[in-house]
Amino acid sequence: MVRKLIKYDFxxxxxxxxxxxxxxxxIAGVNRIVQIFEKGGGPAYSIVFVSSIVLLSVxxxxxxxxxxxxxxxxxYQGLYSKEGYLSHTLPVTAAQHLWSKLIVTMIFxxxxxxxxxxxxxxxxxxxxxxxLYKALGYLLGQAFSYxxxxxxxxxxxxxxxxxxxxxxxxxxxxxxxxIGQLVNRKKILLAFGIYFGxxxxxxxxxxxxxxxxxxxxxxxxWMHLAESIGNWVVAHPVASLHTGLxxxxxxxxxFGLVYFLVSRAIMTRRLNLS
Amino acid sequence: MKKNLRxxxxxxxxxxxxxxxxxCKALDEAKHNHGIYLDERKESLEFRGVxxxxxxSDLSSYDGTVTFETEDGTKLDxxxxxxxxxxxxxxxxxVLLKDSYGxxxxxxxxxxxxxxIIGINRYENNKYSDHYxxxxxxxxxxxxxxxxxxxxxxYLDTSGWDYETDSYVSRRELxxxxxxxxxxRTAAKAYDAKTDYMDYDELVDSEDVSEEFFxxxxxxxxxxxxxxxxxxxxxxxxxxxKYFIALSSATDTYWNxxxxxxxxxxxxxxxxxxxxxxxxxxxxxxxxxxDQFYFGEYDYDSxxxxxxxxxxxxxx
Numbered sequence: 046m047v048r049k050l051i052k053y054d055f056x057x058x059x060x061x062x063x064x065x066x067x068x069x070x071x072i073a074g075v076n077r078i079v080q081i082f083e084k085g086g087g088p089a090y091s092i093v094f095v096s097s098i099v100l101l102s103v104x105x106x107x108x109x110x111x112x113x114x115x116x117x118x119x120x121y122q123g124l125y126s127k128e129g130y131l132s133h134t135l136p137v138t139a140a141q142h143l144w145s146k147l148i149v150t151m152i153f154x155x156x157x158x159x160x161x162x163x164x165x166x167x168x169x170x171x172x173x174x175x176x177l178y179k180a181l182g183y184l185l186g187q188a189f190s191y192x193x194x195x196x197x198x199x200x201x202x203x204x205x206x207x208x209x210x211x212x213x214x215x216x217x218x219x220x221x222x223x224i225g226q227l228v229n230r231k232k233i234l235l236a237f238g239i240y241f242g243x244x245x246x247x248x249x250x251x252x253x254x255x256x257x258x259x260x261x262x263x264x265x266x267w268m269h270l271a272e273s274i275g276n277w278v279v280a281h282p283v284a285s286l287h288t289g290l291x292x293x294x295x296x297x298x299x300f301g302l303v304y305f306l307v308s309r310a311i312m313t314r315r316l317n318l319s
Numbered sequence: 320m321k322k323n324l325r326x327x328x329x330x331x332x333x334x335x336x337x338x339x340x341x342x343c344k345a346l347d348e349a350k351h352n353h354g355i356y357l358d359e360r361k362e363s364l365e366f367r368g369v370x371x372x373x374x375x376s377d378l379s380s381y382d383g384t385v386t387f388e389t390e391d392g393t394k395l396d397x398x399x400x401x402x403x404x405x406x407x408x409x410x411x412x413x414v415l416l417k418d419s420y421g422x423x424x425x426x427x428x429x430x431x432x433x434x435x436i437i438g439i440n441r442y443e444n445n446k447y448s449d450h451y452x453x454x455x456x457x458x459x460x461x462x463x464x465x466x467x468x469x470x471x472x473x474y475l476d477t478s479g480w481d482y483e484t485d486s487y488v489s490r491r492e493l494x495x496x497x498x499x500x501x502x503x504r505t506a507a508k509a510y511d512a513k514t515d516y517m518d519y520d521e522l523v524d525s526e527d528v529s530e531e532f533f534x535x536x537x538x539x540x541x542x543x544x545x546x547x548x549x550x551x552x553x554x555x556x557x558x559x560x561k562y563f564i565a566l567s568s569a570t571d572t573y574w575n576x577x578x579x580x581x582x583x584x585x586x587x588x589x590x591x592x593x594x595x596x597x598x599x600x601x602x603x604x605x606x607x608x609x610d611q612f613y614f615g616e617y618d619y620d621s622x623x624x625x626x627x628x629x630x631x632x633x634x635x
Contacts, residue, residue, distance in 0.1 A: 080343065083343065083344050084344070086344075171343075172343060172346055173343045173346055176346060176413060176414060176415050177415065179413040179415070180413040180415040180416050182413075183411070183412065183413050183416060184416070
């Protein structure tokens with residue numbers, strides 16, 4: 046059943062996002078065609094070329110934003126609006142609903158990033174693209190000769206962290222929407238309020254930590270602790286980076302899990318469809 | 320549908336192939352300014368299709384800077400052109416990373432496209448030092464010139480800011496042999512109290528000396544190096560136009576102060592009338608304020624407005 050849910054969501058996403066992604070590739074192609082006239086030069090070429098670059102950049106941003114917005118809209122419409130009456134009658138648990146929405150949104154986010162990557166390749170196809178790949182290969186080679194196997198681990202950890210962070214950010218939005226639908230009126234406004242509230246709490250917490258750090262800096266035991274952590278980081282830069290990436294991923298995953306569990310609980314016990 | 324799809328794929332493939340054959344101006348320029356070392360010890364390099372061999376060890380008493388000493392003890396400076404955006408890298412460094420992994424070069428002699436000598440400043444053995452590479456086909460010629468340099472010409476430094484390209488243009492122009500002959504003839508004359516002057520202030524007080532003057536420097540005929548001997552030529556704006564020259568060496572420039580704090584003097588020789596025509600042509604060829612060259616159009620009024628908003632514009 047979950048597979049069917051995913052398939053249905055996938056098709057509706059595709060219908061909305063495929064034209065946008067094709068437009069992005071098309072603009073990249075136009076940009077590359079414009080470059081054919083570079084040898085002629087002149088201010089007219091500069092204007093057209095720069096305009097095409099700006100258009101491509103804007104198209105890439107629009108594609109990402111659209112994917113993001115559609116993900117949120119599909120979640121809200123599918124589970125908390127009139128469509129929710131049908132969705133919640135399906136033989137699927139709340140967790141499965143959340144997973145299907147999350148998986149499809151993540152697939153299209155990755156797909157949009159891939160489309161942008163493809164667009165850049167189309168815009169630089171030829172000698173420029175070849176040189177870019179040569180430069181990238183050289184830099185990776187340099188990094189590998191310095192870091193050896195750790196480079197591959199860093200790449201894997203980085204990708205995992207990005208995926209977990211993206212999933213967590215969507216789960217946060219699902220959480221806010223789920224909290225928002227608890228009231229009878231102004232549900233979306235409350236959802237916005239909750240979202241900014243979480244953001245403000247995060248900022249306040251970070252500021253408190255910084256102030257605490259500054260106050261404790263003069264306290265000897267804390268000073269020794271900070272010094273030994275600093276010395277360890279300097280002495281073991283690779284290990285400290287691994288630690289940072291893994292702990293960052295775990296903390297983000299924990300938050301994501303909290304958002305998931307609360308959203309699931311609300312959907313199961315406190316559903317309030319309009 | 321399938322037929323349309325096939326046609327679309329073929330068209331896309333043709334367009335992509337066309338695009339792949341087109342090059343990029345910026346990339347071509349980057350490749351043009353990228354050279355590579357041909358061996359691990361960096362004793363030879365290739366730049367713009369020409370091979371260069373290192374000649375640093377041929378420079379006796381070389382102290383790792385631009386000055387070197389010849390066998391007879393003459394100190395010479397290489398006439399380096401400013402950095403033109405070119406780099407030399409190891410052979411495996413891609414052209415897009417030349418700025419990050421490459422060594423900056425200065426060019427000496429020849430022309431901008433095909434320099435005779437390349438000077439590279441490298442960080443090695445915990446210090447920066449200059450290394451010089453000569454075109455493979457000119458190595459013996461340059462080695463001979465370094466052993467026994469023939470400083471038998473003068474050049475005018477016409478470097479300046481090019482406002483059209485917004486970059487500093489480094490240029491030197493070799494003077495005609497006639498100019499050297501005039502200078503040598505004039506400088507060889509003994510001091511004549513009736514026509515010559517002992518110092519610049521005296522010259523200015525006695526004659527109407529305009530702001531027009533040239534500073535020429537001695538060099539070899541290939542514009543590779545100089546012994547820093549300078550010749551200053553001034554023109555008077557009085558009723559009878561006159562030309563005066565003064566010679567100075569690297570250690571005794573006429574405008575320097577000596578150890579006692581007094582302005583060091585040099586003899587300002589009057590140039591003979593028959594030789595004045597050569598210098599007249601020189602002054603006519605170059606613009607006023609020949610010691611400062613600008614290229615392209617520049618709005619002098621806006622220059623003053625930006626830096627001195629209360630002024631009433633430029634004095635030009």
